[in-house]
Amino acid sequence: xxxxxxxxxxxxxxxxxxxxxxxxxxxxxxxxxxxxxxxxxxxxxxxxxxxxxxxxxxxxxxxxxxxxxxxxxxxxxxxxxxxxxxxxxxxxxxxxxxxxxxxxxxxxxxxxxxxxxxxxxxxxxxxxxxxxxxxxxxxxxxxxxxxxxxxxxxxxxxxxxxxxxxxxxxxxxxxxxxxxxxxxxxxxxxxxxxxxxxxxxxxxxxxxxxxxxxxxxxxxxxxxxxxxxxxxxxxxxxxxxxxxxxxxxxxxxxxxxxxxxxxxxxxxxxxxxxxxxxxxxxxxxxxxxxxxxxxxxxxxxxxxxxxxxxxxxxxxxxxxxxxxxxxxxxxxxxxxxxxxxxxxxxxxxxxxxxxxxxxxxxxxxxxxxxxxxxxxxxxxxxxxxxxxxxxxxxxxxxxxxxxxxxxxxxxxxxxxxxxxxxxxxxxxxxxxxxxxxxxxxxxxxxxxxxxxxxxxxxxxxxxxxxxxxxxxxxxxxxxxxxxxxxxxxxxxxxxxxxxxxxxxxxxxxxxxxxxxxxxxxxxxxxxxxxxxxxxxxxxxxxxxxxxxxxxxxxxxxxxxxxxxxxxxxxxxxxxxxxxxxxxxxxxxxxxxxxxxxxxxxxxxxxxxxxxxxxxxxxxxxxxxxxxxxxxx
Amino acid sequence: xxxxxxxxxxxxxxxxxxxxxxxxxxxxxxxxxxxxxxxxxxxxxxxxxxxxxxxxxxxxxxxxxxxxxxxxxxxxxxxxxxxxxxxxxxxxxxxxxxxxxxxxxxxxxxxxxxxxxxxxxxxxxxxxxxxxxxxxxxxxxxxxxxxxxxxxxxxxxxxxxxxxxxxxxxxxxxxxxxxxxxxxxxxxxxxxxxxxxxxxxxxxxxxxxxxxxxxxxxxxxxxxxxxxxxxxxxxxxxxxxxxxxxxxxxxxxxxxxxxxxxxxxxxxxxxxxxxxxxxxxxxxxxxxxxxxxxxxxxxxxxxxxxxxxxxxxxxxxxxxxxxxxxxxxxxxxxxxxxxxxxxxxxxxxxxx
Numbered sequence: 001x002x003x004x005x006x007x008x009x010x011x012x013x014x015x016x017x018x019x020x021x022x023x024x025x026x027x028x029x030x031x032x033x034x035x036x037x038x039x040x041x042x043x044x045x046x047x048x049x050x051x052x053x054x055x056x057x058x059x060x061x062x063x064x065x066x067x068x069x070x071x072x073x074x075x076x077x078x079x080x081x082x083x084x085x086x087x088x089x090x091x092x093x094x095x096x097x098x099x100x101x102x103x104x105x106x107x108x109x110x111x112x113x114x115x116x117x118x119x120x121x122x123x124x125x126x127x128x129x130x131x132x133x134x135x136x137x138x139x140x141x142x143x144x145x146x147x148x149x150x151x152x153x154x155x156x157x158x159x160x161x162x163x164x165x166x167x168x169x170x171x172x173x174x175x176x177x178x179x180x181x182x183x184x185x186x187x188x189x190x191x192x193x194x195x196x197x198x199x200x201x202x203x204x205x206x207x208x209x210x211x212x213x214x215x216x217x218x219x220x221x222x223x224x225x226x227x228x229x230x231x232x233x234x235x236x237x238x239x240x241x242x243x244x245x246x247x248x249x250x251x252x253x254x255x256x257x258x259x260x261x262x263x264x265x266x267x268x269x270x271x272x273x274x275x276x277x278x279x280x281x282x283x284x285x286x287x288x289x290x291x292x293x294x295x296x297x298x299x300x301x302x303x304x305x306x307x308x309x310x311x312x313x314x315x316x317x318x319x320x321x322x323x324x325x326x327x328x329x330x331x332x333x334x335x336x337x338x339x340x341x342x343x344x345x346x347x348x349x350x351x352x353x354x355x356x357x358x359x360x361x362x363x364x365x366x367x368x369x370x371x372x373x374x375x376x377x378x379x380x381x382x383x384x385x386x387x388x389x390x391x392x393x394x395x396x397x398x399x400x401x402x403x404x405x406x407x408x409x410x411x412x413x414x415x416x417x418x419x420x421x422x423x424x425x426x427x428x429x430x431x432x433x434x435x436x437x438x439x440x441x442x443x444x445x446x447x448x449x450x451x452x453x454x455x456x457x458x459x460x461x462x463x464x465x466x467x468x469x470x471x472x473x474x475x476x477x478x479x480x481x482x483x484x485x486x487x488x489x490x491x492x493x494x495x496x497x498x499x500x501x502x503x504x505x506x507x508x509x510x511x512x513x514x515x516x517x518x519x520x521x522x523x524x525x526x527x528x529x530x531x532x533x534x535x536x537x538x539x540x541x542x543x544x545x546x547x548x549x550x551x552x553x554x555x556x557x558x559x560x561x562x563x564x565x566x567x568x569x570x571x572x573x574x575x576x577x578x579x580x581x582x583x584x585x586x587x588x589x590x591x592x593x594x595x596x597x598x599x600x601x602x603x604x605x606x607x608x609x610x611x612x613x614x615x616x617x618x619x620x621x622x623x624x625x626x627x628x629x630x631x632x
Numbered sequence: 633x634x635x636x637x638x639x640x641x642x643x644x645x646x647x648x649x650x651x652x653x654x655x656x657x658x659x660x661x662x663x664x665x666x667x668x669x670x671x672x673x674x675x676x677x678x679x680x681x682x683x684x685x686x687x688x689x690x691x692x693x694x695x696x697x698x699x700x701x702x703x704x705x706x707x708x709x710x711x712x713x714x715x716x717x718x719x720x721x722x723x724x725x726x727x728x729x730x731x732x733x734x735x736x737x738x739x740x741x742x743x744x745x746x747x748x749x750x751x752x753x754x755x756x757x758x759x760x761x762x763x764x765x766x767x768x769x770x771x772x773x774x775x776x777x778x779x780x781x782x783x784x785x786x787x788x789x790x791x792x793x794x795x796x797x798x799x800x801x802x803x804x805x806x807x808x809x810x811x812x813x814x815x816x817x818x819x820x821x822x823x824x825x826x827x828x829x830x831x832x833x834x835x836x837x838x839x840x841x842x843x844x845x846x847x848x849x850x851x852x853x854x855x856x857x858x859x860x861x862x863x864x865x866x867x868x869x870x871x872x873x874x875x876x877x878x879x880x881x882x883x884x885x886x887x888x889x890x891x892x893x894x895x896x897x898x899x900x901x902x903x904x905x906x907x908x909x910x911x912x913x914x915x916x917x918x919x920x921x922x923x924x925x926x927x928x929x930x931x932x933x934x935x936x937x938x939x940x941x942x943x944x945x946x947x948x949x950x951x952x953x954x955x956x957x958x959x960x961x962x963x964x965x966x967x968x969x970x971x972x973x974x975x976x977x978x979x980x981x982x983x984x
Contacts, residue, residue, distance in 0.1 A: 405710055423698030449742070467836065
């Protein structure tokens with residue numbers, strides 16, 4: 001009995017000590033948070049940077065002659081109600097846990113030196129008024145706008161740019177990728193006076209790509225000051241000063257975040273921002289489930305709901321709200337560089353290294369039928385390796401289509417001219433024409449099952465192998481697959497081929513040459529393309545590469561989704577061009593978007609209509625202005 | 633031969649008792665019929681014809697090799713692909729000498745039926761009694777073929793877990809001592825591993841094939857039976873007949889197999905139906921979560937998930953699968969109850 005007493009006593013004592021320790025550490029945390037005070041206040045004087053001569057003669061460029069983005073009819077005011085599935089784990093934009101959906105809303109209010117016009121894609125000024133290219137093809141010079149202000153009122157100066165390197169190279173931000181990028185790729189940022197800077201990158205690049213890489217946004221030096229090891233924790237919920245049109249004004253963890261339009265935003269009068277950023281406040285409500293969010297939307301507690309998926313656009317977005325035109329359905333085509341997707345052959349496989357077999361398979365895959373029957377004809381067939389790079393797109397290169405006669409020819413040529421009792425082709429040695437197809441997304445099973453059933457007709461057996469995404473990724477990156485079903489992310493200014501097709505990556509793990517393409521001719525073209533800075537020659541090389549890829553036939557392309565689709569209440573108004581050419585959603589209230597506005601009168605009327613009932617016409621808008629050129 | 637089928641008086645009485653419990657007995661009859669039907673599902677749910685008579689020759693495509701379309705001069709594709717028997721039947725309508733007899737449900741288990749201007753899932757109609765799923769596959773065929781897989785999975789798992797569990801449980805009870813102690817601890821730890829989670833993790837590593845799934849399920853599921861068998865064996869061990877067998881010089885294995893197991897068979901049999909039902913729901917749950925054998929095969933879990941996804945748009949998927957599951961589970965439960973009652977030792981206890 002005594003033993004029990006001793007044990008319980010010890011446990012209690014230990015527990016007490018532990019709880020005291022825990023509470024102490026929490027306290028010290030709180031104190032640290034309170035210590036987060038700006039190193040410099042917004043009003044402290046700005047140190048003058050000694051004037052330096054710019055080492056070369058520059059030709060300063062600016063752009064004031066671009067079409068206005070907003071509509072003159074736009075009215076200011078109102079609230080935009082949006083939802084997000086999770087509350088962000090932090091308001092930091094670098095460091096652990098910062099890669100959240102909400103991050104893009106914070107970055108949406110972080111201005112860059114220059115930006116792209118949303119419709120014409122030309123370069124327009126943002127924080128810089130003028131820019132100039134250095135002769136080394138690595139450096140760009142910028143003249144900063146003297147009007148630019150942080151949200152706390154302090155002027156944006158060269159200090160805030162010089163600070164980028166200090167900040168991004170700091171170990172304390174705990175972001176190795178950025179540490180590396182701002183050391184290896186961005187090699188230098190220099191100031192020539194308080195309002196003139198230059199940024200230098202490691203590799204030579206053509207002008208458009210160079211400025212795309214270097215037009216960074218400043219980081220408020222006065223706000224962060226010297227970083228220390230507690231930075232990550234101390235700044236978790238800090239609302240850093242920004243330069244854009246909105247700033248976080250209120251939030252409740254796990255519930256919502258409100259961003260408010262700045263009353264005296266420094267750039268409000270600039271041409272690029274005229275009639276934009278119209279709503280006064282944007283609220284992001286945390287709703288953890290799509291279906292529930294849709295109920296909120298139908299009640300009018302959300303203004304917009306994304307209905308991109310066929311299931312939503314064709315299926316669930318129905319009913320009186322739509323029939324009477326209270327809610328508008330808007331299908332908006334975009335032009336963006338689409339990531340490649342499809343069935344990737346492993347060219348190291350004994351059968352797949354035969355080009356005839358690859359071409360035979362390409363003609364046995366009924367991708368168009370799948371898009372029609374499974375995806376309800378909503379997606380477009382991907383025609384070639386890179387799509388959506390306007391200047392680097394070659395619409396006459398088209399994907400191979402489902403054609404049993406052609407498949408038959410190619411398979412016969414490869415020696416697979418007989419069929420076994422299951423109807424699968426075999427060659428003389430009795431080898432079956434059968435391949436494993438790896439995939440990771442369970443929801444893609446219906447798509448692949450369709451392709452498998454259709455391929456049977458050609459005597460081709462596809463064995464679907466669904467793995468969980470991590471295992472699948474490992475299998476693919478070790479090139480252990482026969483055929484894999486993959487879709488890459490898109491983006492960039494110019495198509496990139498080296499990582500996908502250069503022989504230096506073939507038959508080695510952990511790279512993007514999933515097909516193990518090893519073609520000397522293609523290698524030569526890729527290397528030449530990489531070294532070429534002239535746009536026209538670059539385009540020619542690009543076309544040659546595309547044609548060579550077509551000949552090699554390493555991939556059966558799947559589909560592209562060049563649009564977004566939304567449902568919104570009828571009181572929202574848009575300019576003639578509703579959104580940017582490369583927008584990701586219709587309601588992007590921040591930089592790069594923000595052209596829409598709220599019609600208050602209509603909103604009041606809609607509220608009544610909803611109660612009293614109204615007989616309206618359904619409103620469905622299909623906006624094809626930016627539909628990518630597809631040859632039919 | 634006659635002796636083989638001759639049951640002991642106890643068993644006869646138990647069987648009689650089981651037969652007298654009508655609910656359980658008829659459930660068993662129905663389940664048996666369903667099972668036989670599903671085993672020969674190819675004969676009544678298939679897109680291959682039962683009989684084709686063409687130019688005086690008879691063909692039986694059901695279990696034979698693929699018959700290419702050109703055999704019947706059917707003009708689709710290159711002619712090397714499999715005959716479309718439904719179209720063939722339609723094309724033979726005018727010509728009386730040729731005929732096609734199609735199965736009762738003329739759709740294959742993985743066939744995706746396209747109907748012009750209609751989107752999947754197809755509502756009941758167009759030859760589909762219960763409509764199709766989101767891949768255009770006939771729901772009836774999915775139910776039947778899915779049940780076949782689930783039932784055989786469950787049955788195999790049941791047999792293997794029982795063989796392992798009964799054997800180890802008996803040894804624990806019979807030998808006792810350190811063997812018992814050691815295995816008690818092992819089983820305690822083992823049975824604390826969450827069953828479905830463990831299966832999901834291992835399956836995601838090794839891939840989802842039928843054999844993999846059976847092996848993994850047995851690997852994590854054999855512990856259930858050991859406790860009961862251990863206790864039962866302890867009880868039986870102290871009986872005189874075991875002593876007698878020992879005195880006569882019977883080996884341990886002989887005593888366990890010939891004497892103890894037959895005397896504890898009641899225990900094994902009464903648990904079996906419930907374990908079978910558990911196996912079916914287990915596989916359905918795995919399929920539902922995407923860790924079953926759904927990639928290549930019809931499955932109940934997959935149907936259930938689709939039923940949930942299309943709750944407002946395609947009621948027929950959810951309604952069919954839920955009714956089918958309820959029906960099968962109710963049948964199995966009725967059988968289980970009847971078995972338990974029939975084998976109730978309170979009714980027939982005989983000491984030897």
